[in-house]
Amino acid sequence: MTEEEQENKRTPRKFLGIYFDCCNVYGRIYQNKENTAYVGRCPRCMRIVQVPIGENGTGQRFFRGR
Numbered sequence: 099m100t101e102e103e104q105e106n107k108r109t110p111r112k113f114l115g116i117y118f119d120c121c122n123v124y125g126r127i128y129q130n131k132e133n134t135a136y137v138g139r140c141p142r143c144m145r146i147v148q149v150p151i152g153e154n155g156t157g158q159r160f161f162r163g164r
Contacts, residue, residue: 112136115160120145 113126118140127138127147136149140163147163 114149116147117160117162118142118145118147119163 112129114136115124116127116138117124121140121142123140123142125138125141127136127149129135129151130137133151135151137147139146145163149161
């Protein structure tokens with residue numbers, strides 16, 4: 099295992115909790131590699147969700163996807 103892989107293994111990934119209205123399920127979406135957005139899919143229907151990261155963002159960690 100490379101040094102980078104070991105470091106990535108120790109650092110927890112940032113995520114947002116999302117309630118997907120489309121299928122009435124909860125899931126997580128994770129920060130992309132560029133740290134510009136949280137991106138993921140509904141675990142049932144695979145609908146894509148993207149939440150941009152900005153300067154005037156919120157500290158809220160759970161959202162509802164419509």
